[in-house]
Amino acid sequence: MGVSVSASTAIIVAGLFFAFTTFYPVAANGLDRVSDAQHGINERALERQNTDFAVTNATFDADTETLTVNATNEGSVGLVADDATLVVGNEYVDVGGPNASTTVDGDGDTALWLGDETLSVTVTDTATDIGDGTRVVLVVESGVRDAATVTEVSA
Numbered sequence: 001m002g003v004s005v006s007a008s009t010a011i012i013v014a015g016l017f018f019a020f021t022t023f024y025p026v027a028a029n030g031l032d033r034v035s036d037a038q039h040g041i042n043e044r045a046l047e048r049q050n051t052d053f054a055v056t057n058a059t060f061d062a063d064t065e066t067l068t069v070n071a072t073n074e075g076s077v078g079l080v081a082d083d084a085t086l087v088v089g090n091e092y093v094d095v096g097g098p099n100a101s102t103t104v105d106g107d108g109d110t111a112l113w114l115g116d117e118t119l120s121v122t123v124t125d126t127a128t129d130i131g132d133g134t135r136v137v138l139v140v141e142s143g144v145r146d147a148a149t150v151t152e153v154s155a
Helices: 003-050
Strands: 053-061 066-073 085-088 091-093 100-104 118-124 135-139 145-149 151-153
Touching: 053 135, 053 145, 066 135, 085 118
Parallel strands: 053 151
Antiparallel strands: 053 066, 066 118, 085 091, 085 135, 100 118, 135 145
C-alpha cells in the first residue's frame, strides 16, 4: 500500500469517527424526547382514569337569578376548583370570574377539591337564559366531564 491509500483510509476513518460523534448525541436526545413524551401521555391517561366526579344537582333561583351547581369528587385525584369549566345552555361561564364563586365543603378560601368533597359553584348575573331543563356541563382540567339538568326553585 502506498502513502495515498493509507492517507485516504485515515481520512475515511476520521470522517466516520466525526460522523458517529455528531450522530450519537442527536439520536440519544431524540430518543429521550420521545420517551419523555410517552411518559407524559401515560401520566395524563392515568390522571384521567383516577378522576371521577358527579354533578349531583343544578338549581336556579329565579328570584335572585342565581345558579348553583353541586358536584362531588368521587375519584382519587385532587382537583383545582378554579380550573374547572362550566357550560350552561351552550354558553361558557368563567368559574374563576367575577360573577362566579366556588366553595369546597362550604369553605370559600380553598381551591383544592379532594376526594369525597363537594364543590359548589354559584353563578350570578349570567347572560344565558336559564330555566327548567337547561343543561349544565362541568369539565375539570383533565377533560373529564359530567352533566345535569337545571331545576328551577323559588323562595
